[in-house]
Amino acid sequence: MPPRLLHSTVIVDTFAEAFGMWGARVLITADSPHWALTAAQSFTGFATSIIGCKCEAGIERELPPDETPDGRPGVSVLLFTVKADDMAKRLLERIGQCVLTCPTTACFDGLGAAATETFAIGGQLRYFGDGYQISKQLDGRRYWRIPVMDGEFLIEESFGAQPAVGGGNLLILGKETADTLRATEAAVAAMRQVRGVILPFPGGIVRSGSKTGSKYKGLFASTNDAYCPTLRGFAPATQLPEEVGCVLEIVIDGLDLPAVEEATRRGMQAAAEAGALYLTAGNYGGQLGQFHIHLHALL
Numbered sequence: 001m002p003p004r005l006l007h008s009t010v011i012v013d014t015f016a017e018a019f020g021m022w023g024a025r026v027l028i029t030a031d032s033p034h035w036a037l038t039a040a041q042s043f044t045g046f047a048t049s050i051i052g053c054k055c056e057a058g059i060e061r062e063l064p065p066d067e068t069p070d071g072r073p074g075v076s077v078l079l080f081t082v083k084a085d086d087m088a089k090r091l092l093e094r095i096g097q098c099v100l101t102c103p104t105t106a107c108f109d110g111l112g113a114a115a116t117e118t119f120a121i122g123g124q125l126r127y128f129g130d131g132y133q134i135s136k137q138l139d140g141r142r143y144w145r146i147p148v149m150d151g152e153f154l155i156e157e158s159f160g161a162q163p164a165v166g167g168g169n170l171l172i173l174g175k176e177t178a179d180t181l182r183a184t185e186a187a188v189a190a191m192r193q194v195r196g197v198i199l200p201f202p203g204g205i206v207r208s209g210s211k212t213g214s215k216y217k218g219l220f221a222s223t224n225d226a227y228c229p230t231l232r233g234f235a236p237a238t239q240l241p242e243e244v245g246c247v248l249e250i251v252i253d254g255l256d257l258p259a260v261e262e263a264t265r266r267g268m269q270a271a272a273e274a275g276a277l278y279l280t281a282g283n284y285g286g287q288l289g290q291f292h293i294h295l296h297a298l299l
Contacts, residue, residue: 022083170281171227206248
């Protein structure tokens with residue numbers, strides 16, 4: 001059977017293996033887009049992978065004033081954890097250290113009725129007010145006004161989480177680093193247009209893709225030697241055609257499977273249009289996650 005082509009790009013007949021996570025959406029607003037984005041960037045820092053960061057987070061999109069609860073410029077961020085209990089800890093840490101501390105900000109739950117679990121994040125951060133905090137209830141939702149040195153920090157009482165999908169991925173193979181990076185950047189730009197997903201790694205791109213396990217005791221992830229060009233002559237399970245000199249990966253987390261699938265499809269289209277040689281995906285034979293995103297089916 002001839003290979004499946006998208007433009008001149010070979011689409012490998014495989015699937016990306018994703019797994020269940022918990023996802024939350026946090027809306028951060030401020031007096032200006034600059035400070036809303038500053039808080040969001042701080043909130044999502046050091047959150048590329050659950051392997052070492054305890055969570056994965058990223059900016060979903062910037063929000064105009066007519067899409068925010070208080071009519072100010074805002075940013076929507078998504079945060080993902082393996083367990084629901086972990087979500088409460090990560091939200092409390094990141095809102096408390098990165099949003100409460102940032103000038104002019106306010107913070108709101110972005111899931112609303114879609115949430116299946118809720119956590120009293122504002123209800124805990126209110127104690128920072130040392131007894132001077134004030135509560136307010138509007139349309140059945142409770143908020144806290146916490147006095148700070150530039151005025152007040154407004155935060156919603158409860159934040160929600162819902163079952164989500166983590167670990168969707170797309171591997172982009174090219175001849176040289178510059179060509180591969182250009183195709184991957186095009187894919188990232190297309191994927192970021194899809195609501196409900198984030199690409200948690202720096203700039204949306206992973207150079208150090210990993211496999212499960214290692215030759216070293218106690219290390220449960222190590223370099224994905226099958227896709228390392230410099231190991232083509234050493235790694236017994238290399239997956240690289242001879243003309244491939246660079247591989248880059250995009251990891252996709254989403255609030256639901258259709259969003260991850262749509263982001264993957266758009267990324268494939270954009271990478272192929274930008275001249276990628278091959279597109280494939282990482283999986284562990286279906287043993288790691290319950291979600292299997294077949295690349296050919298997306299076409």
